[in-house]
Amino acid sequence: MSVAIIGAGVMGETLLSGLIRAGRDAADLVVGEKRTDRAEELRDRYGVDVVSNVEAAKAETVVLVVKPQDMTEVLGEIAPHLRPGQLLVSLAAGITTALIEKHIPDGVAVVRVMPNTPALVDEGMAAISAGSHCDEAHLEIAEGLLAATGRVVRVPEKQQDAVTAISGSGPAYLFFVVESMIEAGVHLGLPRTTATELVVQTVVGSAKLLRETGTHPTVLREQVTSPGGTTAAAIRELEDHKVRAAFITAMEAARDRSRSLAEGLD
Numbered sequence: 578m579s580v581a582i583i584g585a586g587v588m589g590e591t592l593l594s595g596l597i598r599a600g601r602d603a604a605d606l607v608v609g610e611k612r613t614d615r616a617e618e619l620r621d622r623y624g625v626d627v628v629s630n631v632e633a634a635k636a637e638t639v640v641l642v643v644k645p646q647d648m649t650e651v652l653g654e655i656a657p658h659l660r661p662g663q664l665l666v667s668l669a670a671g672i673t674t675a676l677i678e679k680h681i682p683d684g685v686a687v688v689r690v691m692p693n694t695p696a697l698v699d700e701g702m703a704a705i706s707a708g709s710h711c712d713e714a715h716l717e718i719a720e721g722l723l724a725a726t727g728r729v730v731r732v733p734e735k736q737q738d739a740v741t742a743i744s745g746s747g748p749a750y751l752f753f754v755v756e757s758m759i760e761a762g763v764h765l766g767l768p769r770t771t772a773t774e775l776v777v778q779t780v781v782g783s784a785k786l787l788r789e790t791g792t793h794p795t796v797l798r799e800q801v802t803s804p805g806g807t808t809a810a811a812i813r814e815l816e817d818h819k820v821r822a823a824f825i826t827a828m829e830a831a832r833d834r835s836r837s838l839a840e841g842l843d
């Protein structure tokens with residue numbers, strides 16, 4: 578089955594490279610990319626054809642991975658070339674299937690996806706939602722694309738802004754925590770390389786512990802927290818600085834930003 582990826586920046590390349598790692602034939606994949614130097618790079622790196630968006634629109638499945646602000650322009654360009662029976666998959670934050678459906682011919686199925694960048698190492702988390710002309714077979718095709726690079730869940734579309742705030746943007750929050758812990762290690766006198774190794778392995782090990790044991794994070798935290806010990810002293814500071822509340826307001830801000838990304842587009 579032919580797949581076109583339109584917009585091959587960070588997320589578009591993540592999907593493209595994942596499909597190739599998962600064994601898809603590069604001959605069945607095409608890319609539409611505005612920047613010619615970037616197009617050249619992808620052609621060299623993956624052996625895929627880089628074509629015009631109009632040409633890309635002929636694929637059985639067309640995946641849009643441009644910025645939300647560029648979506649209506651791309652839809653305007655490809656809409657005259659889309660035909661009923663095709664599947665259009667959007668990875669753009671904040672862009673509803675209803676908005677996409679307004680721009681394309683009736684009978685083209687739309688699936689909205691929120692992926693994340695750990696897909697680069699096949700540990701992605703993607704949530705997918707069906708548009709109004711989408712059946713089970715379309716959802717399975719979209720799932721198949723995303724499952725190449727990690728886990729996939731189905732969610733009602735009204736949850737996609739919250740999903741974006743959690744798993745879409747989530748890697749950035751964790752990298753922010755990692756950066757902060759490394760800086761703290763340096764502050765405590767450790768060489769930067771030592772601090773980095775300690776923090777990265779602690780994050781990987783903790784993530785594995787969470788996933789492999791299925792134990793609740795509160796229990797895992799309590800197991801580390803000896804009465805009157807070092808962890809209790811640190812957690813008290815985090816609570817005093819309202820870190821838990823900061824996470825809630827940060828994710829509310831991300832959810833609200835996702836909701837407003839489509840403002841001004843029709």
Ligand SMILES: NC(=O)C1=CN([C@@H]2O[C@H](COP(=O)(O)OP(=O)(O)OC[C@H]3O[C@@H](n4cnc5c(N)ncnc54)[C@H](O)[C@@H]3O)[C@@H](O)[C@H]2O)C=CC1
Nearest residue numbers: 584585586587588609610611642643644645668669670692
């Ligand atoms: N980066 C991330 O972690 C995530 C990104 N997304 C979504 O993925 C989409 C892309 O994000 P990024 O890859 O981070 O952005 P990016 O800026 O790295 O990539 C966008 C690409 O689209 C290309 N482009 C722009 N207009 C075009 C056009 N008319 N025709 C063909 N190509 C065009 C640009 O040249 C660029 O290479 C966004 O809608 C974003 O909301 C979703 C989840 C996570």
Ligand SMILES: O=C(O)[C@@H]1CCC=N1
Nearest residue numbers: 670741744745746747
């Ligand atoms: O920051 C953004 O808008 C995109 C969507 C989720 C992650 N990156």
